Structure formats: C-alpha cells, structure tokens
Amino acid sequence: MTTIDTNTESSEMPEKDPNAVSITINGRTVEAQKGEFIIAAADRADEFIPRFCYHPRMSSVGMCRQCLVEVEGPRGPMMVVSCMTPVAEGQVVRTETPQVKRAQEGMIELLLANHPLDCPVCDKGGECPLQDQAFSHGAGESRFVEEKRHYEKPIAISELVFLDRERCILCDRCTRFADEVAGDPLISFTQRGNNTQVMTFPDEPFASYFSGNVVQICPVGALTAEPYRFKARPWDLEQRESTCTTCSVGCRTVVQSSRDELLRYQGVDSDPVNWGWLCDRGRFNFQSVNSEDRLENPQTKAGDSYATTTWSAALDTISRTIRHATPGSVAILGGARGTNEDAFMWAQLADALGVTMRDAQLDDGLPASIFSYPQATIDAACSAGTVILLAPDMKEELPVLHIRLRDAAEKKKIRIIEISARETGLTKHAWRSVRAESGTSVTAVQQLLADSAIAAQLASGPVVVVAGRANLAEDAAHTMAAVDAVLAGVQNASVLPVLRRGNVRGALSLGLAPQSGKDAVAILEASARGQVECLILLGADPMNDIADADLARRGIAGAKFVVAIDTFLTQSAAHADIVLPAAAYGEKDGTTMNLEGRVTNVVQKITPRGTSRADWMIAAELGLLLGHDANVTTLADVQKLMGKKVPGFGATTTSVAVKRDGIVVTVPTPTRTSFVAPTITPRNSYEFRVDVSRKLYDRAVGTITSPALANLATGVSITIHPLDLERVGAAIGANVRVSNAHSSIVLPVQSNEKVPRGTAVIPFNQPGADVRELIRHGDSVVDVRIESM
Amino acid sequence: MARLTEENVRLAREIIGRYPKARSATIPLLHLAQEQDGYVTNDAMAHIGELVGATSAEVYGTASFYEMFKFEPVGKYLINICGTMSCALMGAEELMHHAESRLGIHMGGTTPDGLFTLEKAECQAACTEAPCLQVNYRYRFRVTSENFDTLIDQLQAGELNSEIPAHGTVAAVRQHIPADRGVGAVAPEDVTEGPAWLDGKAAL
Ligand code: SF4
Ligand code: SF4
Ligand code: FES
Ligand code: FES
Numbered sequence: 001m002t003t004i005d006t007n008t009e010s011s012e013m014p015e016k017d018p019n020a021v022s023i024t025i026n027g028r029t030v031e032a033q034k035g036e037f038i039i040a041a042a043d044r045a046d047e048f049i050p051r052f053c054y055h056p057r058m059s060s061v062g063m064c065r066q067c068l069v070e071v072e073g074p075r076g077p078m079m080v081v082s083c084m085t086p087v088a089e090g091q092v093v094r095t096e097t098p099q100v101k102r103a104q105e106g107m108i109e110l111l112l113a114n115h116p117l118d119c120p121v122c123d124k125g126g127e128c129p130l131q132d133q134a135f136s137h138g139a140g141e142s143r144f145v146e147e148k149r150h151y152e153k154p155i156a157i158s159e160l161v162f163l164d165r166e167r168c169i170l171c172d173r174c175t176r177f178a179d180e181v182a183g184d185p186l187i188s189f190t191q192r193g194n195n196t197q198v199m200t201f202p203d204e205p206f207a208s209y210f211s212g213n214v215v216q217i218c219p220v221g222a223l224t225a226e227p228y229r230f231k232a233r234p235w236d237l238e239q240r241e242s243t244c245t246t247c248s249v250g251c252r253t254v255v256q257s258s259r260d261e262l263l264r265y266q267g268v269d270s271d272p273v274n275w276g277w278l279c280d281r282g283r284f285n286f287q288s289v290n291s292e293d294r295l296e297n298p299q300t301k302a303g304d305s306y307a308t309t310t311w312s313a314a315l316d317t318i319s320r321t322i323r324h325a326t327p328g329s330v331a332i333l334g335g336a337r338g339t340n341e342d343a344f345m346w347a348q349l350a351d352a353l354g355v356t357m358r359d360a361q362l363d364d365g366l367p368a369s370i371f372s373y374p375q376a377t378i379d380a381a382c383s384a385g386t387v388i389l390l391a392p393d394m395k396e397e398l399p400v401l402h403i404r405l406r407d408a409a410e411k412k413k414i415r416i417i418e419i420s421a422r423e424t425g426l427t428k429h430a431w432r433s434v435r436a437e438s439g440t441s442v443t444a445v446q447q448l449l450a451d452s453a454i455a456a457q458l459a460s461g462p463v464v465v466v467a468g469r470a471n472l473a474e475d476a477a478h479t480m481a482a483v484d485a486v487l488a489g490v491q492n493a494s495v496l497p498v499l500r501r502g503n504v505r506g507a508l509s510l511g512l513a514p515q516s517g518k519d520a521v522a523i524l525e526a527s528a529r530g531q532v533e534c535l536i537l538l539g540a541d542p543m544n545d546i547a548d549a550d551l552a553r554r555g556i557a558g559a560k561f562v563v564a565i566d567t568f569l570t571q572s573a574a575h576a577d578i579v580l581p582a583a584a585y586g587e588k589d590g591t592t593m594n595l596e597g598r599v600t601n602v603v604q605k606i607t608p609r610g611t612s613r614a615d616w617m618i619a620a621e622l623g624l625l626l627g628h629d630a631n632v633t634t635l636a637d638v639q640k641l642m643g644k645k646v647p648g649f650g651a652t653t654t655s656v657a658v659k660r661d662g663i664v665v666t667v668p669t670p671t672r673t674s675f676v677a678p679t680i681t682p683r684n685s686y687e688f689r690v691d692v693s694r695k696l697y698d699r700a701v702g703t704i705t706s707p708a709l710a711n712l713a714t715g716v717s718i719t720i721h722p723l724d725l726e727r728v729g730a731a732i733g734a735n736v737r738v739s740n741a742h743s744s745i746v747l748p749v750q751s752n753e754k755v756p757r758g759t760a761v762i763p764f765n766q767p768g769a770d771v772r773e774l775i776r777h778g779d780s781v782v783d784v785r786i787e788s789m
Numbered sequence: 790m791a792r793l794t795e796e797n798v799r800l801a802r803e804i805i806g807r808y809p810k811a812r813s814a815t816i817p818l819l820h821l822a823q824e825q826d827g828y829v830t831n832d833a834m835a836h837i838g839e840l841v842g843a844t845s846a847e848v849y850g851t852a853s854f855y856e857m858f859k860f861e862p863v864g865k866y867l868i869n870i871c872g873t874m875s876c877a878l879m880g881a882e883e884l885m886h887h888a889e890s891r892l893g894i895h896m897g898g899t900t901p902d903g904l905f906t907l908e909k910a911e912c913q914a915a916c917t918e919a920p921c922l923q924v925n926y927r928y929r930f931r932v933t934s935e936n937f938d939t940l941i942d943q944l945q946a947g948e949l950n951s952e953i954p955a956h957g958t959v960a961a962v963r964q965h966i967p968a969d970r971g972v973g974a975v976a977p978e979d980v981t982e983g984p985a986w987l988d989g990k991a992a993l
Binding site: 186188189199200201203 | 831834835843844845846847848849850851853854
C-alpha cells in the first residue's frame with residue numbers, strides 16, 4: 001500500500017530537539033533546555049542576575065534569595081528565585097524592572113544587616129561578590145541601625161582554613177560543597193535559628209583534601225586560606241591561566257603572583273577535567289616554588305659538600321663525561337615532572353646519543369603498554385555504564401578524578417565495580433566492591449565476569465577500566481593481567497590509565513618510555529653492576545620513590561657519575577656529582593599531558609629562581625656541546641619540532657589549541673603485550689600480605705617544602721584487622737616488628753575493621769620507618785610477619 | 790562523655806529499623822543519648838553518626854537546632870518556668886524570683902548538688918493554667934511560691950520519682966514495636982502510586 005504524504009514540508013524540517021524550550025528574557029528570545037534553571041539560561045544569554053548561593057556545579061538551594069526575578073504568570077508578574085525555577089516554554093522573564101530592583105536591593109540590605117564593615121581588612125575585598133553586588137544591585141544605604149552579630153574573629157576550622165562567622169551570609173556553598181562535591185560533610189550549619197553558623201564538630205577539624213575550594217567559592221570573606229591570608233590585595237595580583245601538574249589529572253588553574261612571587265592558585269572550570277575544583281595539595285604547593293631551599297646555581301661535588309659552579313663549567317663536565325662514556329652506558333631516569341617540551345628535547349638528545357636506558361617512571365606505575373589498549377577519557381569514564389576500578393585509592397592519588405567519579409556514581413550515571421585489597425574512598429559509592437588480596441586480582445576479575453548479574457550489567461553499556469598501580473608491594477603484572485582479563489571478557493571495554501605523576505603520560509609518549517625492556521629497575525640494576533657511567537636524574541628521586549629501597553641505594557651508589565637536574569637537593573640529588581637547578585612550575589612555559597592524553601598549556605608567571613632553567617634548554621645546550629645541535633632557540637622552535645616529529649602533536653603547536661580544555665592527543669603506542677599474573681610463593685610463617693600505597697600528603701618534595709602542607713602527613717603505621725591485632729597481641733599505637741626475608745622494620749600498629757584479615761596496610765613514603773626495606777622488585781607480592789615487642 | 794551503652798545500642802538499632810533511611814533516626818537517637826547521660830555528649834553524637842551513617846558534624850548540626858537537647862550537663866531536674874504573656878500576667882516574674890532565691894541560683898544556673906537547673910521558657914501551651922512550669926517536661930499548673938517550695942521539697946525527698954524521671958527521659962514507658970508488627974520500611978522514592986483510596990483521581 002502506498003500513501004502519499006501531502007505534508008512533505010514538515011517532514012523535511014529538521015527534527016526539533018524535544019528538550020528545547022524557548023523563553024523570553026528582558027524581551028529577548030533565549031533557547032534553553034528543559035530542566036534548566038532560569039539563572040543558567042540567563043547566564044548563557046549574558047543577562048546577569050545577581051546571586052550568592054547559586055553555583056553551576058552544585059545543586060540549587062535558594063538560600064540567599066538574591067536572584068529574584070519577575071516571571072509572567074496567570075495572575076500577573078510574580079517574583080521567583082531564578083536559581084530554583086526551571087525554564088518553561090513561552091516563559092517571560094524580566095530581570096530589571098523596578099519591582100525586581102527593589103526586591104534585590106532589599107535582599108542586599110538584609111544580608112548587610114549583620115555583615116561587618118570589614119572590607120578594608122578583608123582578603124576578599126576587591127574580588128568579593130557581596131562587595132561587587134552591593135555596589136551594582138544595592139540601594140547604597142541601609143535602614144538598619146541595630147547592633148550586628150558578633151563572634152570571635154576568625155577561628156581555624158582546619159589547619160588550612162579560617163572562618164570568620166561575622167562575615168558569613170549563610171549561603172550554604174561551603175557546606176554544600178563539603179557534602180555534595182567532596183563527600184566530606186565535616187562542616188554543617190549549627191545553632192540554626194538566629195545564631196546559625198557554619199561549624200565543625202567540636203575537636204573534629206574540616207580536614208578535607210578539598211578544603212581550599214570552599215575558600216574560593218565563599219561569596220564573602222568568611223573563609224580564608226592560611227597560605228594566602230593578608231598576602232596580597234586582589235588588584236595587586238597578576239594572573240595567567242595554567243594547568244596543575246602536581247598529579248596527572250591536570251586541573252585547570254590560574255597562577256597568581258605579585259612582585260614576582262607566587263601567591264595563589266585558583267581553580268578554573270574545565271568541563272572535561274576539573275569543573276573548577278582543585279585538591280589542597282595542588283592548590284597550596286605554590287609555597288614550594290617560593291621555598292628558601294630551592295637550588296639556585298649549578299653545584300659540583302667537592303668532597304662531602306657542594307661548591308657552586310657556572311653553567312658552562314657544569315655542562316662542560318657533563319658533556320665530557322658523556323663523550324668519554326662507553327657506548328650504551330648513559331641512562332636517563334625521570335622526566336615526568338617537566339613539560340612535554342622538556343621530555344621531548346631530552347628524548348631527542350637520548351636518541352641522538354643512542355641512549356636506550358631511559359624511563360620516566362620509577363617502577364611505581366604500570367608498563368607504558370597500558371597506552372596500547374583502547375583509551376577512554378575522564379568524561380567517557382564518567383558516563384560509561386560501568387566503571388571497573390583496578391586502581392589505587394583515587395582520593396589519595398588523583399583527588400579531583402575521585403571527585404568526578406564520585407559525582408558520576410552519586411548521580412547514577414555510572415555503576416562502579418571495584419576490585420581492591422581494601423576499602424578506598426570510592427568503596428561506598430561502588431555498586432559492587434570486592435576485596436581481592438594483593439596478587440589475586442586476576443582471579444577476582446574472572447569470578448566477577450562469571451557472575452550473571454555482573455555480566456548483565458557489563459553488557460548494558462560502555463565499560464571503562466580505570467587502571468593504575470594500587471599496591472607498590474605487588475608486581476605491576478598482576479594489574480596488567482587483570483586488565484587483560486577484563487578486556488578478554490568484555491567486548492569494547494576501554495581503559496583510563498591512572499598513572500599519577502604530573503606529566504608521566506606526556507614523558508612516556510614523547511620518547512622517555514623504556515626501550516627494549518630497560519625500565520627503571522633494569523637501569524638501576526645495571527648501574528649497581530657498574531654498567532652505568534653517567535646517570536641523569538631528570539627531576540627523579542629514586543632514593544625516595546623506588547619501592548625497592550635496596551635497589552635504589554645500590555643503583556645510585558653504583559653509577560660512576562650522577563647528574564641531577566632538580567629544583568631541590570633531594571635525597572638522590574645529594575648523591576650527584578653535578579646538580580643543575582631546574583626552573584620550577586610557574587617559571588616556564590610549555591604544555592603538559594594529563595592522564596587521559598589531554599594536552600594543555602602551563603605558563604610562566606615568575607622569573608626562574610637564581611640561574612635555574614627549563615629542562616629542555618639544558619638538553620638543547622648539552623646537545624650542542626655534544627655535536628647534536630637540534631637547532632632550537634625558543635620554546636616555539638621546540639614545539640614546532642615536536643609537532644613535526646611526534647605524530648598527533650602537530651595539533652598542539654598553536655597556543656589556542658592548548659588553552660582551557662586543550663585537546664586529547666593520541667600518540668602511537670608500543671605494541672600490546674599480554675601479561676600473565678606472576679606466581680605467588682606460599683606464605684609460610686609470613687601471615688600478612690602487605691598493601692603499600694600513597695597518601696595525598698607524604699614526603700614528596702613539593703609537599704614537604706610547602707609549609708602549609710608539610711605537617712599534614714599522617715606518619716607511618718601498619719594497619720590490620722582488630723582480630724588480627726588481638727592475635728599479634730599488641731596494643732593500638734604500640735610498636736611492632738614487621739619482618740620478612742629481606743629486612744625488618746619497627747613501626748606503630750593500628751587497627752581497622754575495614755582492613756581484611758591477613759592484610760596489612762602501610763602507607764608509602766611517610767615520615768618514620770621505611771616500608772621500602774621490605775620490598776624487593778620482582779617480588780610477586782610481599783608477605784610479612786608481625787611481632788609485638 | 791560517653792558513647793551509647795550496649796543496651797542502648799540495641800535499642801538504637803531497633804529504632805533505626807523503623808525508618809526507610811537510617812539518618813531519619815537521628816532525633817530519636819539523640820533523645821536516647823540524652824536519656825542515658827542527662828545531656829547529649831560529644832561522644833554520643835559521634836556514636837550516633839556512626840550508627841546512622843552521618844558525620845559527627847551533621848549530627849551536631851541537626852542536634853544544635855533544638856533547645857531541648859542540652860550539650861552541657863544539666864541538673865537531674867530541669868525546671869522550665871514559663872515567662873510568656875499569660876504566665877507573665879499571672880505572676881511568672883515573681884515565681885522566677887522566688888525560684889532563684891529558694892534554689893540560690895540564677896535562671897540558667899544549676900545547683901551545686903546537681904539536682905536542679907532553672908530555665909526561663911516560652912509559652913508552654915497551658916496559658917489557662919498560668920503561671921505554669923515544667924519539671925523535665927512534666928507540667929505543674931498555677932504555681933504559687935508555696936507550692937513551688939513543696940515541689941522542691943518533694944523532689945529533694947525523692948517522693949516524685951515515679952512521676953518525674955531524671956532529665957532526658959521523654960516517655961515514662963518505652964514503646965517497643967516488634968519487628969513482625971512493623972509495616973516494613975518503604976523508601977520514599979519507591980512510592981510510585983498514590984494511596985488506594987485516591988483511586989486514580991490523582992491523575993488530574
Ligand atoms: S562561610 Fe561563606 S560559603 Fe560558607 S555559608 Fe558562609 S558565606 Fe557561604
Ligand atoms: S587533583 Fe592533581 S591536578 Fe588536580 S589540583 Fe590536585 S594535584 Fe593538581
Ligand atoms: S542565588 Fe538564587 S537564592 Fe541564592
Ligand atoms: S504563656 Fe505560659 S503557658 Fe502560655
């Protein structure tokens with residue numbers, strides 16, 4: 001049967017978005033989406049509505065009533081809060097009528113009834129939404145003559161954040177952030193009523209890893225951050241937008257300085273990455289750049305101490321050493337702390353010199369072949385049907401990625417299946433969380449895949465595996481084999497690698513990945529055997545970061561000549577024959593690549609300390625001395641060369657491309673190898689399997705040289721199940737002896753019922769006894785005995 | 790400072806079981822804590838947080854909204870004298886003065902023996918019986934100086950123990966709902982249809 005469609009015209013019209021809504025704001029037609037609030041539609045249309053409590057990344061609560069606007073209704077215009085009123089087809093909104101103006105002025109007047117006249121001494125003055133909007137939307141004077149509320153001026157609610165309750169306008173942004181975004185509701189409105197105030201529980205500080213964000217989003221000067229208090233006025237600050245490279249999430253920031261000193265980082269909203277949030281470590285470690293202890297000039301070892309030397313003398317010595325070294329005896333470790341340009345130029349130099357021993361990781365990540373699996377972005381993970389976590393505790397290692405995944409799970413956009421030896425920050429947001437003792441993740445994956453409910457879930461949508469090194473006392477091959485097992489069992493699954501060091505993906509992609517299996521461990525082994533004549537540490541500190549302490553010591557001691565290029569005299573640099581001062585974050589321009597392969601820019605804001613320079617300059621200059629002139633004099637030259645030589649990087653050479661959200665670059669990767677979980681030897685009398693991982697605050701150089709963060713490390717301890725503790729027979733907090741065939745250490749014991757029986761959790765790189773003494777590379781897993789003393 | 794006793798933890802779990810969401814039990818558990826110690830201790834708030842899955846700060850935020858939860862020790866008998874309109878007209882002022890001199894403390898204070906705390910209260914909804922007061926939220930009507938003294942004598946002698954339990958006890962008899970008698974917890978988001986009697990009329 002044939003029917004003739006007479007209405008051909010309408011069928012040719014483009015299909016109308018069923019969610020599109022058209023409204024009128026101040027006489028202009030504005031397209032909006034169903035469910036959107038008026039204030040968001042107005043923002044897009046550049047019609048500014050004043051507000052205090054509304055924040056586009058948090059739920060609307062309508063606390064401050066400042067966003068009142070007029071909406072045409074059946075009974076004439078009515079006043080509504082635009083941050084809580086959704087748009088509707090044909091809605092007529094007016095934001096500037098005399099009535100609206102009166103209402104908004106009234107709200108400002110009420111908010112100021114209790115607000116002190118602190119502006120001249122308030123950190124927020126000059127960038128304060130209350131100040132600004134009192135000026136733009138206030139009446140200019142107040143009818144209130146009553147005494148204002150009085151509270152003790154700022155009280156510390158954590159080591160980092162101060163609260164001045166007199167200034168608080170009770171907008172619920174900080175408390176909402178703590179609850180909704182950070183998941184640490186450690187501040188709450190208390191004494192509700194006339195004396196409502198934001199407060200912590202007595203003696204339980206607002207010790208959230210994300211506490212700095214509340215300072216940034218507080219619309220008044222009620223919350224201030226210890227590292228910035230009274231340091232500058234906003235109008236004295238200069239700023240440039242950049243990317244945080246403390247970890248590999250790559251949050252967007254602005255770097256602010258005054259008089260050539262870094263004073264503050266603020267989060268910038270990058271939609272695919274950080275949504276405006278930063279973690280406290282990334283936010284406050286600008287202090288490290290300003291540290292007194294920074295290296296300023298090249299140093300040469302003279303006996304037990306160092307003597308300052310010139311760059312030309314230092315580089316001359318290094319080039320002579322390299323020239324006279326036996327071919328194949330030069331090694332480069334590191335590169336993950338620098339920019340893409342730094343890594344690229346060092347890789348170029350390594351290529352020219354035929355250096356095969358190179359590794360940007362320190363045996364604390366995963367093999368670079370993790371990039372050969374189908375790759376996922378953060379957004380892809382946060383909108384996948386299922387996310388499988390074979391990863392460290394994201395809250396400790398990649399904090400803002402934790403925020404993103406937590407948000408996606410809370411909003412039911414994803415279901416998380418976690419395979420982990422112990423509880424992590426995401427466990428309570430996981431759909432399923434299985435405890436798999438270290439060394440058993442492959443078996444755990446296979447069991448999960450055999451479960452019909454899980455199989456149905458996996459088949460219901462895209463699957464992303466978040467893969468990283470969960471346990472430094474476990475061979476990385478276990479994780480790789482588990483990833484292989486997932487990919488073998490789940491069609492079209494992709495991988496989001498979560499290697500944590502700032503630019504580790506960039507460095508590995510740009511040529512600092514190990515060649516023919518000569519990774520950091522192999523390099524240090526070779527060095528210990530005396531086969532490394534020149535070891536170049538490119539911002540790497542193996543003495544601190546290699547999980548096998550003994551190997552690190554032997555490797556560094558065995559190298560004939562050590563060059564350290566660093567910002568501080570780290571533990572490893574202290575063994576170097578020559579130390580070159582490197583320009584730090586904020587002191588050099590360039591680009592960086594985050595864990596998903598996104599390339600964004602990092603910027604220079606202040607003059608490099610002393611005579612320090614960017615790593616790429618050092619590589620270029622050494623190349624010149626060694627007869628391998630790369631012909632680069634400026635960063636633009638390097639970027640041009642990089643764009644030409646590294647497929648995928650061509651697109652990053654324009655400054656526009658790497659702004660804000662940047663671009664995701666795919667670099668051809670090593671061929672995929674498959675992994676088999678290494679066998680595990682029986683435990684015998686070593687009844688505890690050790691789980692070693694990092695916490696956000698440890699002895700990382702950027703942390704200990706930032707006074708605000710230096711004391712936040714928890715210190716080392718061993719945590720076991722309470723019943724295990726009973727068996728060990730030690731009191732909580734007492735010292736116990738932890739030993740295995742390699743060594744023995746003494747450290748305090750803690751108990752936690754969330755640690756599975758037979759597992760012992762020890763944080764890495766904390767002040768106190770060094771767990772690395774118990775770890776030897778190549779050990780499949782690490783088992784220990786715990787004895788009370 | 791005390792966490793909930795074992796017996797009270799058992800009760801707490803019973804109470805939590807009555808609600809679709811554990812957090813909804815916060816207020817009843819605060820009462821339980823106050824009944825146990827006479828006031829709500831920090832340890833108890835932290836314990837309640839653990840039981841209902843909230844942080845201590847959230848429990849404190851909720852608890853501190855309510856006048857009737859005390860965060861400092863109060864006397865065994867908390868005497869609230871109403872000072873609002875009707876009672877004021879009928880001599881509340883004088884009654885308060887008398888109470889202060891009889892007990893030797895100011896309004897808001899606690900006697901050194903820990904027996905009595907005096908507080909001024911707002912209208913207790915017994916205006917027809919003004920002036921009135923409450924001892925641990927048990928009423929006394931048309932209180933004169935004389936029968937205030939009698940009340941204090943009786944309380945001191947323990948004669949009213951059966952009628953007026955120590956501060957914190959809300960109900961003289963605790964209600965127990967056996968689990969099998971409960972209708973079962975229904976989460977609000979699981980309710981998708983109107984009640985049966987509405988019979989489809991809700992479609993309007
Ligand atoms: S402290 Fe600041 S962010 Fe928090 S409620 Fe008060 S005004 Fe809002
Ligand atoms: S999560 Fe990582 S990139 Fe983001 S602010 Fe923290 S350290 Fe910086
Ligand atoms: S911004 Fe709408 S009520 Fe505060
Ligand atoms: S005024 Fe006292 S009970 Fe109402």
